Amino acid sequence: MTEPEHAALPMPIRAIALRYDVAEQAVRRWTKDPTFPEPVKKGRWDPQLVDRWMRRNNPGAWAYAQINQGVENPLGLPELPEDELLDAKRFGEMLAFLRPNHPEEERAVPATTIRSYESRQFVPMADRHPGDDLEPPAEYVSWRWSTVRGHIHGSRQLSAKRVAVTDDTAQES
Structure with a gap:
């Protein structure tokens, strides 16, 4: 099995908070939302499902995390001159x-x-x-x-x- 084939490890609240640079309390609120993914095991969530939920429900935090992972324009903003x-x-x-x-x-x-x-x-x-x-x-x-x-x-x-x-x-x- 090559590196990309490995499934991402389920993330606890602390890891989700670090990934999106928010307080753990914010993540606890998200987990109470009925549309938030179900935990894959007690207190741990599938990172891909969380990421998908974040993209749809909190695109600012999702984009912030994407930029921190090296994605240049995650929201697809227009390409304009810097000083326009x-x-x-x-x-x-x-x-x-x-x-x-x-x-x-x-x-x-x-x-x-x-x-x-x-x-x-x-x-x-x-x-x-x-x-x-x-x-x-x-x-x-x-x-x-x-x-x-x-x-x-x-x-x-x-x-x-x-x-x-x-x-x-x-x-x-």
Whole structure:
């Protein structure tokens, strides 16, 4: 049997927490979700099933773990120039990558919400403002793509409106 043919060892709560860089208490909450995979033995879960559940139900934490394992763009974000400026509307459209379980028309975060999130420091402060005397002149409050992408890849939070998905109702991505 070669190395890739070996089945991954079941993970305890502590290993799941380390893999997704969250508190063990968060993992305990996940395990109480009726859609979370059943343990393969007492207190241990199949890493592949957990990973599949995370991809569907907590894509921010899933992407974070993927990046730590060397995957460059796990969410399939667009390839944009690092310094391209995105307004609040486009920022909200990019956050849709963290909300795959929401209905299509609700995935993007409205621009007004992005500006509210900025004032409450839920998203990074805008990189550019009109009249900031930088070149090229900014026509609107905006964020560099590198800032937005970093925020998305660093997000390990569930969206406020979480919609759990089971294997029966979700398509394989």
